[in-house]
Amino acid sequence: MAAAAARDRVKRRAPGALDLAASALVSVLPRRLEPAISQARLDARMLVDGLRGERVPAFSTHASPAIPPTPLGDIHPLELVLPRPLAERYVSMRRDVSMVLRELRGDRAPHLIRRDRARERSVVAATTIPTVLTRTLEVVRVVEETADARTFVLRDVSGAALDFTPGQFLTLHVAIDGVSYRRAYSISSSTSDRAVCITVKRIAGGRVSSHLVEHVRAGDRLTAHGPSGSFVVPSSVGARHLVLVAGGSGITPIASIVRDVLANDPRSRLTLVYGNRSEADTIFGDELDALARTHAERFSIVHVVEHPARDGRHVRGIPDRETIGRVIEEHALLVAREGEEPALVMTCGPGPMMTAVRHAFTARGVPDARILEERFLSPGDPRGRARATAPQLVTLRTRAGVRDVEVDPDQTVLEAALARGVTLPFSCQMGGCGACRVRGSGELVMDEPNCLSEAERREGYVLSCVCRALGPATIETGDTR
Ligand code: FES
Numbered sequence: 001m002a003a004a005a006a007r008d009r010v011k012r013r014a015p016g017a018l019d020l021a022a023s024a025l026v027s028v029l030p031r032r033l034e035p036a037i038s039q040a041r042l043d044a045r046m047l048v049d050g051l052r053g054e055r056v057p058a059f060s061t062h063a064s065p066a067i068p069p070t071p072l073g074d075i076h077p078l079e080l081v082l083p084r085p086l087a088e089r090y091v092s093m094r095r096d097v098s099m100v101l102r103e104l105r106g107d108r109a110p111h112l113i114r115r116d117r118a119r120e121r122s123v124v125a126a127t128t129i130p131t132v133l134t135r136t137l138e139v140v141r142v143v144e145e146t147a148d149a150r151t152f153v154l155r156d157v158s159g160a161a162l163d164f165t166p167g168q169f170l171t172l173h174v175a176i177d178g179v180s181y182r183r184a185y186s187i188s189s190s191t192s193d194r195a196v197c198i199t200v201k202r203i204a205g206g207r208v209s210s211h212l213v214e215h216v217r218a219g220d221r222l223t224a225h226g227p228s229g230s231f232v233v234p235s236s237v238g239a240r241h242l243v244l245v246a247g248g249s250g251i252t253p254i255a256s257i258v259r260d261v262l263a264n265d266p267r268s269r270l271t272l273v274y275g276n277r278s279e280a281d282t283i284f285g286d287e288l289d290a291l292a293r294t295h296a297e298r299f300s301i302v303h304v305v306e307h308p309a310r311d312g313r314h315v316r317g318i319p320d321r322e323t324i325g326r327v328i329e330e331h332a333l334l335v336a337r338e339g340e341e342p343a344l345v346m347t348c349g350p351g352p353m354m355t356a357v358r359h360a361f362t363a364r365g366v367p368d369a370r371i372l373e374e375r376f377l378s379p380g381d382p383r384g385r386a387r388a389t390a391p392q393l394v395t396l397r398t399r400a401g402v403r404d405v406e407v408d409p410d411q412t413v414l415e416a417a418l419a420r421g422v423t424l425p426f427s428c429q430m431g432g433c434g435a436c437r438v439r440g441s442g443e444l445v446m447d448e449p450n451c452l453s454e455a456e457r458r459e460g461y462v463l464s465c466v467c468r469a470l471g472p473a474t475i476e477t478g479d480t481r
Contacts, residue, residue, distance in 0.1 A: 149201040162196040164227035166256040173223040182430040186252035190259030201249035228427040231374035240341040247275040247349025275304040275319035324360040348374040392469035397476040407469040414464040431466035442473030
């Protein structure tokens, strides 16, 4: 799932000329170029902001949410100047033309895919999810990393590239015994690798992780959407030190970042503080140690192991505030080399560990804004959810106008809106990132747990991706105010 640090991110920066130009380029060039165009846009925008003396938060924290630019796909240049009724038609036409173009380019699967039921034996799509949101991935290979962790090597069956930024995740839609679950799994491979991989660790009582680890094999298909997420290394023009702190399976986005930075960003050096119960539980342990030997000038690892088999090589203990503080001091993690920016801290792992990381670094003068977290939460069991018995009418007030849509009992408001061509913002689709936050009134109920704070609930916000209608309701996006 997505970063809790991004939970407040609903405020988007209005598109400017650079964004419009990038959007126009993306609509005519091959899809594989989109990440490069998007990155160039962000770099150019930061430069322009800097020249203008505008400092926009580049990092997302609890105290200071990032204000990201509007995603390229959400920018409709003509929509900004057309009268509202024409704008709505334009958006609809643009979407249709874009889908036809993408199919002609081979960028996405055709709408009608012949079902091969034999191959869908273990993992199937949830039937209520609009196909426009998802992609079908084939498991090319399964790698046993530890007794409980598997890496799944994936390819999009349509042949489309799986473009991502290291640190992002895929949200899997998994049906088990007729019940649909969603879970986010970070991509563990580098953009330089030929394949895209996710790594899943079986957790106690985890229905989806157990299902994936125990039953999914090469040749099976997974329904997913994404890549999504904002736990990525911000662009920078100077030399810098990335301090990465991972616990257990929290290594997956961090491993992607390590591999990618070592391969593609010679200005950055990395220190990884990696906590595990034992050496046998250490995912990617041998590979990361080998990378540290190969790139000794730029990459070092401090293993923190609760029950080490050998003494001396590892720090014995758990990555709590005291241990992390000791590692910071003994390994001089905050001492910058000449010409280097102050350290940027990125952490992913159990909640208590990330809280300890934040305390240990802020106590030593690291600003909140330079500590990035990736927090995953597991949505509750869908079998206990309240459901309507019949479709309900929900009024959607968006920048494009007012539209009534029917929301089926097993649909979320987001699914219903997108299936009917109404554009709403979203990312993780499982209540974890806050990207889909909208104002809601009427008979709405949200799946729990999710990342919406009590204050946000009191102010009338809901998350459309986990929001269901039990009766008539209204949803309003912030841009209509
Ligand atoms: S909370 Fe992430 S898309 Fe809804």
